[in-house]
Amino acid sequence: MTRFIPDRFILALLGTVVLASLLPAQGEAAVVTGWASTVALTLLFFLHGARLPLEAVLAGIRRPGLHAMIVLSTFVLFPLLGLGLHAAAPQLLPPDLWAGVLFVCMLSSTVQSSIAFTSVAGGNVPAALCAATLSNVAGVFVTPALVTLFMHRSGATGGLEEVEKVMAQLLLPFVLGSLSRPLIGAWAARNKKLVGLVDRGSILIAVYAAFGAAVVQGIWKLFAPEQLVVLLVIEGALLAVVMLTMMGASRLAGFSREDEIALVFCGSKKSLASGVPMAAVLFGAQAGVMILPLMFFHQMQLMVCAVLAKRYAAKGAEERDAATVNLSAHPKPTV
Template sequence: MTRFLPDKFILSLLATVALASFLPATGEMAVIVGWASNIAIGLLFFLHGARLSREAVIGGLRQPKLHGAVLASTFLLFPMLGFGLQAAFPHLLAPQLWTGVLFVCTLSSTVQSSIAFTSIARGNVPAAVCAATASNLLGILITPLLVGLLLHKSGSAGGLDSALNIVVQLLLPFVAGQLLRSWIGGWAARHNKILGLVDRGSILLAVYSAFGAAVVEGIWHLFPLPQLGELVLVNAILLGLVLAITTFGSRLLGFARADEIVVVFCGSKKSLAAGIPMATVLFGASTVGVVLLPIMIFHQMQLMVCAVLARRYAAARSAITNAVPVAAE
């Protein structure tokens, strides 16, 4: 049953949301927390740049068909499905929550969980590393463009200011980390656990800042419990559709089983670690807390579902392997 429980980071996020709900930063303290959040986000992407090897970046160019399928699922299939669900059921969710759902659809894939689940399922791990890496790198540029395209009419985001904020707060720190990797890459690798705490701390600070502002605006009075249940349903439908399409689509494209696993797990994930900093840059303080609700729910949902799916892939692979000697006899 432990695989169905929230992981420690999700529990930390929930605790941060609770803290922001009861003790939100206001006045001058809100300004200070906002600046601290921006600095922490810049540090987060700087450390990502410092730890990511150039070999992994270049590796994304290999197996173009496989990586193309993952990127198409991440940046084409997801937005199409999200936009289609909104068009089919426009009144199921409040407009702010639909904005959050569409934002989920624009995000890049995860790195750690995509690779971990691919490994558990006995898939092509090197290809998963390259696919997840390429998705995250491209997401820095593609996500703001998709947000502007999908949400431009509602005025939620987009424009030159958003692009400039992405470059200054996310892309430049990442590039700086890459440029300094020769000097600090070894140190970052040796202190990976400590830097992981810095990563999580940066995200938690951003969540506290965003939800604190949303609480001041009355977020918990805007959405009753049934509305949150409907949000869970929309996320479940979205995840189920993507998993089904990536599974059967990869088979139609003739991928080997190991590569199918990469498409399924890398193509169905959405990164909470990238989503929270992106949201704080792209959306206003009064709306960012609401926008973050769908990605927090989707993130936990994808972990639970993919944990079960990865074990089924592994069990099927073991059954085939064990059956081969018997068939030969």
């Protein structure tokens, strides 16, 4: 049952949402919180740039087919599914929640959990590292472009002006962090716990600021409980379709079991760490509504991937045991 219990970070997020709901920042406090969120997110992307190894990006040249499928799943399949479902049944959710679902579909993949689940399942960890790195680097450019292209008509974003904000507040710190990697990369590697604490703290500050602003605007009066249940069903359907599609595509392409695992876990994830700051920059006062579907999807993907990773690992162990038994029963003849 432990795999169905939210991890500590999700519990911290829920606690932050509760705090923002009960004690939202208002007036001058809201201004200070907004500045604190901006500084924290700038630091977050600076550290992202300092930590992501350039070697992993360059290594992607060795497996172009695998990485191309992961990119297509993350930035093409997911958005097409979300847009198609919205076009087919717009009445299932209020417009604001649909906007949040579409935003989730346009985000990059995760890094840490993709690699962790690929490792647990016995998959191609170097490929997962490379794919997750490429996805996060591409997401800084691709996600704002997709949002501008497909969501500006609903008034969720201001178009190219919002892309400029992303460039200034997220991309520039990311590039500066990458350039400083020779100077601070080793320090970041030695202090993973401290860097991880800064990461999580930055996200919690951003969530508090976004949800506090949304609470002041009456976010909890906007959606009925049954609408949130429908949201969970829709996100679960999206996750299932993408995972099954990646499994089928991997086998049609003749990928190894290890590559299939990397494809399934990297191609089906959406990054909370990138999504929260991206929402804060792209959507401003609407960021709280955008983050709500993302938090639901994040916890759902962790639970589903935990179960799937253990099944992959168990199947791999069974195949190795069967191969060992077969080899013992039919030893190679000696010359």
